[in-house]
Amino acid sequence: xxxxxxxxxxxxxxxxxxxxxxxxxxxxxxxxxxxxxxxxxxxxxxxxxxxxxxxxxxxxxxxxxxxxxxxxxxxxxxxxxxxxxxxxxxxxxxxxxxxxxxxxxxxxxxxxxxxxxx
Amino acid sequence: xxxxxxxxxxxxxxxxxxxxxxxxxxxxxxxxxxxxxxxxxxxxxxxxxxxxxxxxxxxxxxxxxxxxxxxxxxxxxxxxxxxxxxxxxxxxxxxxxxxxxxxxxxxxxxxxxxxxxxxxxxxxxxxxxxxxxxxxxxxxxxxxxxxxxxxxxxxxxxxxxxxxxxxxxxxxxxxxxxxxxxxxxxxxxxxxxxxxxxxxxxxxxxxxxxxxxxxxxxxxxxxxxxxxxxxxxxxxxxxxxxxxxxxxxxx
Numbered sequence: 152x153x154x155x156x157x158x159x160x161x162x163x164x165x166x167x168x169x170x171x172x173x174x175x176x177x178x179x180x181x182x183x184x185x186x187x188x189x190x191x192x193x194x195x196x197x198x199x200x201x202x203x204x205x206x207x208x209x210x211x212x213x214x215x216x217x218x219x220x221x222x223x224x225x226x227x228x229x230x231x232x233x234x235x236x237x238x239x240x241x242x243x244x245x246x247x248x249x250x251x252x253x254x255x256x257x258x259x260x261x262x263x264x265x266x267x268x269x
Numbered sequence: 270x271x272x273x274x275x276x277x278x279x280x281x282x283x284x285x286x287x288x289x290x291x292x293x294x295x296x297x298x299x300x301x302x303x304x305x306x307x308x309x310x311x312x313x314x315x316x317x318x319x320x321x322x323x324x325x326x327x328x329x330x331x332x333x334x335x336x337x338x339x340x341x342x343x344x345x346x347x348x349x350x351x352x353x354x355x356x357x358x359x360x361x362x363x364x365x366x367x368x369x370x371x372x373x374x375x376x377x378x379x380x381x382x383x384x385x386x387x388x389x390x391x392x393x394x395x396x397x398x399x400x401x402x403x404x405x406x407x408x409x410x411x412x413x414x415x416x417x418x419x420x421x422x423x424x425x426x427x428x429x430x431x432x433x434x435x436x437x438x439x440x441x442x443x444x445x446x447x448x449x450x451x452x453x454x455x456x457x458x459x460x461x462x463x464x465x466x467x468x469x470x471x472x473x474x475x476x477x478x479x480x481x482x483x484x485x486x487x488x489x490x491x492x493x494x495x496x497x498x499x500x501x502x503x504x505x506x507x508x509x510x511x512x513x514x515x516x517x518x519x520x
Contacts, residue, residue: 168412170472170492172484173293173304175405176412199302203319205503207495214416216499230500261412263492264303267317268509269449269469269482269517 165255167195167206169262183256193222196260203265210253217260218250226252227260289402303473306483307400312393314483316474357382357514386516393479394447400476401485409487416494425490433494437501440465442493447486448519449511450493467518468493468508480519 166180179195181188197220199206206217208227218230228250289307296305301321306314353367353375364380380386414422421431429446434455443451449469455462471482472492482489496504511518 169302170409170484170488171302171304172306172400172473172488173289173296175402175408175485176488177302177304195302198300202302204302205496205500207499214495214498216503261491261495262302263495264472265317265319266470266472266492266507267315267474268507269471269475269480 165192165257165259167192167199167260167262169199169204170264189225189256192255193220193225196220196255197222199262205263206260207263208253208258208260210251215251220255221252224252225255227255227258228252289400303484306474309397309400309476312397312476312479312481314474315477320474357512359514362514382514382516390479390516390519393476394481397476397479397481400481400483406485406487409485409491413487413491413494416491433497435497435501440501442497444490444493445519446490447480449480449508449517450497451520464513466510467513467520468505469511469517470496470504470508480517 164180165183166178169177169179171177179192181192183189196206200217200220206220206227207214208217208229209215210229216230217227219228220226221228229252230250292305292307296303306316308314349371351369353369355364355366357364361379362382364382366378366380367375368378369375410426413425417425417431421433424431425444425446431444432441433444434441439454441453441455443453445451449467451467452465453462454465470493471484471489473483475482484492493504496507509517513520
């Protein structure tokens, strides 16, 4: 069973900041009431995840990495910490454990491109 | 009397301005969200494995191919010179490497790690910074400020560093501008601090022989911070670990 965190009163506009070497940060803002903006942001998010970008969102004051994105439900599924879910469902193995879902609306994600060790 | 500012003294003087804009437009057209890096003459680029190559369709005249995948670095041709062994000599402050020549003879190479090689890193980093924009750094600072507590941001602005301890692993990280992050172990009972390693990682790529990534320094810090907080395991697995004595560690 997935948990869905309902939209809190938006403290900031939803969107994605992407670290970019040519333009500083690319910002994709979207107003939840503007379907076109939301659609464009969804495409960008899906494309980034497909290309191996890492996305991070704030969840309860902590930065968490996004595992996947559901454009129909408009939620990010977070990568879980093994220890956290072990407490909740000790009888289950890691595979098949429910992932926490957080709404994309009213939430700002940060995208980091694939990395090279220095 | 009208005072004129020399061209080289202008803060907005950007020798690569037009080229950067063209690269930026091309990257956006192709959906490369992180952009295309700016090649810098004389300082080759090392890119991540998935970076599309070639990118722009024209050759940048550098001594070596600027786009080198990390796996290809350090490759030794079989049948010619083969690497036998290597170690760091604390006494001499240098890396000693042994190579076997095609005729069977073993020769050694000594590479000092203090003085010259460290100076190279400084100068190469300075050279690579021509690819950066001041505006981008300012933007990155704003972003970093939103991620940090006020006292952390203050330390960063004043010293270029700040500390954060992972709740998960209890490792304390010293994040540094334009240098690898240092992982520390701090024992509360004895007060002993020991350095575990340095972690070097850049989004997209970096300039070989320098501490410079293709993005402005604070963007590198943001990437390190987010990865440490969001996926610490991946932060360690993706980073290169440099021993403290090496020039690359930046200590």
